[in-house]
Amino acid sequence: MKILVCVKQVPDTNTKVQVKADKSGIETNGIKWVLNPYDEFAVEEAIKLRDANAGSQLFVVTLGPKARVVDTLRTALAMGADEAMVVDAPESIDNHATAKALAAVITKEGPFDMVFTGKLAIDDQQGAVTQMIADFAKMPHASVISKFTKNDTVSTVEREVEGGSKEMIEIKGPFVLGANKGLNTPRYASLPGIMKAKKKTVKEFTLSDLGVSDSDIKVKISNFSMPAERAPVNMISGEAAAQVATLSKLLREEAKVL
Template identity: 40%
Template sequence: MIIGVCLKQVPASDSRIKIDGSGAGVDASDLKMEINPYDEFALEEALKLKDAKVAKKVIVLTVGGSDSEQRIRDALARGADDAVRLDDAAFAGSDSLGIARILAAAAQKEGVGLILAGKQAIDDDNSQVPAMVAELLGWPQVTVVDKLELDGGSFKAWRQSGGGVRDVVTGSLPAVISADKGMNTPRYAKLRGIMMAKRKKIPVYDAAALGLDPASVGAAGAKVTQVNWSEPPARPPGRILSGEVPSMVKELVTLLRDEAKVL
């Protein structure tokens, strides 16, 4: 079985985000990028399944420009066998459905029998793409999974559904599984893997190679359009009260009533 891992590059969690000149996007010129953390759990789970001889191959699927290749090579260095980059001018402006169409087409082209993805990307937090990929392929899906077992042509997945309730879901392959934090501990790349990844060829598939109608993806096919981005409003600096406790309590009540208007 071939496992496809959907991998996205996102701004590092410690990056300072700046709005670009259009007001409808992010200025990425100075951003440090990394693999989406939830996708790292998906990648590690795929590698564990390959190590256990449950899968014969792990292939990374990434929608992105040439700047995403470093993150792809990181995944190859950790143990992924192959990767494809999905890039076309027609893909620009894709919403979640457009991205899902691209990934689904790539998975079909590569003969993938199981798709693993992070439950969400930390940049947009939409949590939409894995479910959309499953729907487009007509495959069963389970989201926010923290434990997965495969047995022949079937799977068993464990997930937290809130309120301390833990679900156990079974189904048949092929399927789409989205990984949650705690599913595993992602491995680090070893020196040999890093050196091999540097020499690995990463094919690029455009819309024609994937058999996609350009009108179904990118801005042309988007159902959702990003209209505006805005930074949080500036807040005045906090105040530290000093003195005896009774006087500080009195001053705090006054501030909450007269300035904060919450009393």
Template identity: 45%
Template sequence: MKILVPVKRVIDYNVKVKVRADGSGVDLANVKMSMNPFDEISVEAAIRLKEAGTASEIVVVSVGDKKSVETLRTALAMGADRGILVEAAEATEVEPLAVAKILKAVIDEEQPQLVIAGKQAIDNDMNATGQMLAALLGWGQATFASEMEVKDGKALVTREVDGGLQKIEVSLPAIVTTDLRLNEPRYASLPNIMKAKKKPVAEKTAADYGVDTAPRLKVVATEEPPARAAGVRVGSVGELVEKLKETGVV
């Protein structure tokens, strides 16, 4: 069974993001970038399926600029077999629908039986690509997976929902999007990092797949959240209640 895993290059989750002075977006100058954490979980899930003998090949795909090849190499060092970089015309942010269309074209070529994707990227929090991809392909989908088992041509997935946990079964081929509690991704060892440099990475463009990546959304302004106000010390429960009433909390 072949598994395809989309991965995205984002600002590292440990970095404190700064907005440009003109409010035109986030300042990316000299900022550490890394693989989207949910995508790391997806890569780990695919590797575990391969180690269990369920999967035979893991293909990782990234849609973005040339530097996204670094993210692919990280996935290859973790244990993926080969990568595909789809350059997207220097676009700073490719919207979910365009990404889904590109991934559909890649899937049509690669014919994987399972796609494991992160539920969302931490830079835009769209949480849409996996669902859009399933719709374009006409495949079943299982989102927000915290547990997953693949056997007998089906994926058994435990989903995290507002009311608790939901267990569903989807027939392959299918799309699964991963949540935080699915697994803990491994660190790539130095020998595997060296081996990853020799693993194949094919380079394509969005135009190769006939996909227009021109944005359909316009960001009007980007602002940092307001600074948190200092706390107020109260002397009694009654005073606390009055303060809460004044602020509209109760």
């Protein structure tokens, strides 16, 4: 079985975001870059499948500024991926062009029996690339999945929807799955894994290798700004009962939210 995981490098969730003076994006100096948290679940699920199916191979691919994002591939390799690929692309590339490039990788390097992604990347929070890859690669997809059981012809997934409801879906492969938190518990990279990952050759593609041009970028993001400052907090003092009475009055009369 041949498995592909598409991953993205994002700023760590503890990052204090600052907007650049020219508003073109965020300050990246000093940012700790990590494997997108939802992609960790994708990598873990793929490793488990690879290990459970003898002779399987696990590929991981990322897209972004090559020199920086290759670190994220090393994280996935250290966790247990077999082969890694990078598509060199500018930071400003959108979901459409990203998915088109990744689908071209699937065609070039495939066929893959299944493709995993995270359900969304925590930077732009679009949650679009999974479905777009599926469309370009002509594969069915299911995203926001919290359970996956592989069977020979039809696999089953559990997909999370509104209000904690869950859909049990049967899906015929090859397919694309977007991982949600809860799918598994991602492993930490082992020390031998880290050492091995460092030595691994990463296969490189350019966007033009994959037939992607500027006209494939459909969405431009600009004019970054910080959210409006909130007014200083009104700390309510006194005994608990008095605090609660004051709060209730303020919510009704001042804030008018009740």
